[in-house]
Amino acid sequence: MQDVRQKLETLIAEALRSLGKERGVPEGDLPEAFVERPRREGQGDWASNVAMQGAKIFKESPRKVAEALAERIPTGKSSGIDKIEIAGPGFINFFLSSEWGHQVLLRILEEGENYGRCDLGQGRKVQVEFVSANPTGPLHVGHGRGAVVGDVTASLLEYAGWQVEREYYINDAGLQMEILGKSTQARYFEIQGKPELAPFPENGYKGDYIYDLAREVQKEKGDSFLSLPPEESLGYFTSFAGNTVLDTIKRDLENFGVRFNVWFSEKSLYEKDMVPAMIEHLKGRNYAYDKDGAVWFRSTAFKDEKDRVLIRSNGVPTYFASDIAYHKNKYDRGFDLVIDVWGADHHGYVPRMKSAVEALGRNSEDLQILLIQFVNLLRGGEPVAMSTRSGQFETLEDVLREVGVDATRYFFLMRRCDSHLDFDLELAKTASRDNPVYYVQYAHARICSIFREARERGVEISSPEECDLHLLDSPEEQELLKQLGLFPEEVAKGAREFEAHRMVFYLYDLACAFHSFYNAHHILGEGENIRRSRLLLCRAVQMVLRNALRIVGINAPEQM
RNA sequence: GUGCCCGUAGCUCAGUUGGAUAGAGCGUUGGCCUCCGGAGCCAAAGGUCGUGGGUUCGAAUCCCCCCGGGCACGCCA
Numbered sequence: 001m002q003d004v005r006q007k008l009e010t011l012i013a014e015a016l017r018s019l020g021k022e023r024g025v026p027e028g029d030l031p032e033a034f035v036e037r038p039r040r041e042g043q044g045d046w047a048s049n050v051a052m053q054g055a056k057i058f059k060e061s062p063r064k065v066a067e068a069l070a071e072r073i074p075t076g077k078s079s080g081i082d083k084i085e086i087a088g089p090g091f092i093n094f095f096l097s098s099e100w101g102h103q104v105l106l107r108i109l110e111e112g113e114n115y116g117r118c119d120l121g122q123g124r125k126v127q128v129e130f131v132s133a134n135p136t137g138p139l140h141v142g143h144g145r146g147a148v149v150g151d152v153t154a155s156l157l158e159y160a161g162w163q164v165e166r167e168y169y170i171n172d173a174g175l176q177m178e179i180l181g182k183s184t185q186a187r188y189f190e191i192q193g194k195p196e197l198a199p200f201p202e203n204g205y206k207g208d209y210i211y212d213l214a215r216e217v218q219k220e221k222g223d224s225f226l227s228l229p230p231e232e233s234l235g236y237f238t239s240f241a242g243n244t245v246l247d248t249i250k251r252d253l254e255n256f257g258v259r260f261n262v263w264f265s266e267k268s269l270y271e272k273d274m275v276p277a278m279i280e281h282l283k284g285r286n287y288a289y290d291k292d293g294a295v296w297f298r299s300t301a302f303k304d305e306k307d308r309v310l311i312r313s314n315g316v317p318t319y320f321a322s323d324i325a326y327h328k329n330k331y332d333r334g335f336d337l338v339i340d341v342w343g344a345d346h347h348g349y350v351p352r353m354k355s356a357v358e359a360l361g362r363n364s365e366d367l368q369i370l371l372i373q374f375v376n377l378l379r380g381g382e383p384v385a386m387s388t389r390s391g392q393f394e395t396l397e398d399v400l401r402e403v404g405v406d407a408t409r410y411f412f413l414m415r416r417c418d419s420h421l422d423f424d425l426e427l428a429k430t431a432s433r434d435n436p437v438y439y440v441q442y443a444h445a446r447i448c449s450i451f452r453e454a455r456e457r458g459v460e461i462s463s464p465e466e467c468d469l470h471l472l473d474s475p476e477e478q479e480l481l482k483q484l485g486l487f488p489e490e491v492a493k494g495a496r497e498f499e500a501h502r503m504v505f506y507l508y509d510l511a512c513a514f515h516s517f518y519n520a521h522h523i524l525g526e527g528e529n530i531r532r533s534r535l536l537l538c539r540a541v542q543m544v545l546r547n548a549l550r551i552v553g554i555n556a557p558e559q560m
Numbered sequence: 561g562u563g564c565c566c567g568u569a570g571c572u573c574a575g576u577u578g579g580a581u582a583g584a585g586c587g588u589u590g591g592c593c594u595c596c597g598g599a600g601c602c603a604a605a606g607g608u609c610g611u612g613g614g615u616u617c618g619a620a621u622c623c624c625c626c627c628g629g630g631c632a633c634g635c636c637a
Contacts, residue, residue, distance in 0.1 A: 344565080419566070
């Protein structure tokens with residue numbers, strides 16, 4: 001079945017060419033044929049504003065242009081267009097025959113869990129790198145938001161025909177790991193009653209989890225480190241603490257339904273000398289040079305106010321340098337597109353990274369960066385402290401335990417990722433009747449319940465051939481069919497714009513259309529013919545709810 | 561000081577190739593099951609889209625000024 005949008009746009013384009021020919025307008029000057037969904041009832045199923053766009057070129061009022069175009073577009077049974085209306089300042093409104101709605105329904109039943117997929121990605125390779133929190137402490141709610149946005153963006157891209165890899169970048173090489181090791185070591189000596197042997201470092205990690213780590217070391221190694229000079233045991237503390245924290249992070253993400261294909265270690269960049277290789281690459285392209293004993297990136301070539309250091313004069317690479325090497329490695333692995341999910345506090349770093357990508361010889365569009373704004377954690381309207389030292393309900397683990405995976409994922413998706421999010425624990429948990437996630441899940445459970453009831457009453461589910469779909473002509477049924485038809489578009493749009501939040505808005509609208517339909521019509525109660533068609537409609541809604549819920553990683557319960 | 565993001569109903573927010581009478585949820589008010597799950601539905605009230613200019617057939621959307629809020633600006637990571 002041909003896509004409706006495509007079909008209409010083709011018809012409009014043909015009408016434009018025909019009119020252009022008549023009026024002597026060169027084809028290149030013609031406006032782009034474009035249709036959209038009108039907002040309001042009575043404005044048709046689809047509408048186009050080309051007449052307004054083209055008024056100037058055709059040197060005629062928009063309404064006149066619209067009329068001329070409308071005359072050139074066939075209506076009637078063969079085209080599937082019931083009628084065309086010119087409205088307002090010059091909109092061309094298309095009223096489609098009900099056949100289109102029926103075809104949507106048939107298509108859903110036929111394609112099943114593949115309904116909504118498209119080939120936007122054309123099999124190209126994309127990497128989504130997200131979370132990537134330093135393994136120096138447990139994940140907090142902010143990481144959780146990034147985790148969901150990255151995960152769902154990846155799922156959307158998969159659904160849209162991209163070949164997707166999810167990656168976690170482990171910052172295991174920097175100073176932070178050493179501070180983690182020193183913090184753990186200090187707590188270990190403190191527990192042993194010898195705090196003076198290894199003082200707690202400045203900027204050390206003060207969370208209670210450091211004591212837990214120290215106690216674990218004590219369990220494994222007893223007091224054996226007391227007799228060693230602290231310098232000699234530091235390596236053990238660092239790697240033990242790092243590995244243990246990373247295991248915790250992996251467990252939390254697993255519990256959150258987030259899985260990665262690749263865990264990429266920053267250390268491996270250095271072990272494989274990727275940084276020097278990157279420097280040589282940039283020098284060869286004249287984007288890096290030596291000065292004052294340091295190596296510099298020529299970011300002024302990309303409108304930066306000054307060049308930036310890659311290798312310090314003491315020989316140690318900057319974080320920026322390792323990041324460039326990392327991104328070079330991504331492209332070397334053959335990704336056509338790379339998506340980074342960052343905390344919004346890194347936004348100042350975006351232009352520099354994009355410059356680096358260009359300096360590597362790629363288009364800056366080959367790197368997309370999603371910025372995740374802060375999560376404002378509330379409890380009953382009161383802010384919850386977010387510092388890493390207090391242990392109360394700030395870690396992702398605690399939130400998941402209290403609120404559950406489904407509600408947490410849903411709430412993290414309710415806002416565009418680059419806007420602040422108020423996350424109220426009480427609302428997400430206790431207000432189950434006002435909670436949108438239950439509203440959506442309830443729609444699915446309700447449908448399952450209808451089918452259970454139907455089975456009990458011995459009602460058979462018919463095949464489409466046995467149904468008269470024309471009976472689905474009430475406003476609620478028409479609206480429901482319209483929503484079902486919208487799903488592939490929403491997927492495509494979400495994948496094209498990297499907007500994960502669209503999916504939950506769509507889910508909500510679909511659930512809303514279903515609940516209205518359910519209340520207006522007694523599905524199992526009326527005549528047999530209409531019942532058949534409505535059950536088929538329910539089956540389709542159930543399918544699409546499942547498909548959309550799978551993308552956002554939220555459960556579709558049979559009952560609640 | 562320089563740069564980026566945000567400002568839409570009482571509250572929390574949707575709303576982009578510029579489009580028709582600016583939309584939801586919560587809250588408020590009033591209705592709806594003898595029946596498939598009332599975790600639902602229907603309706604009402606609520607707006608100078610921060611302010612002022614500009615661009616044009618047309619601006620919440622694009623441009624400029626100002627006001628208010630957030631963030632970033634290192635040979636840190």
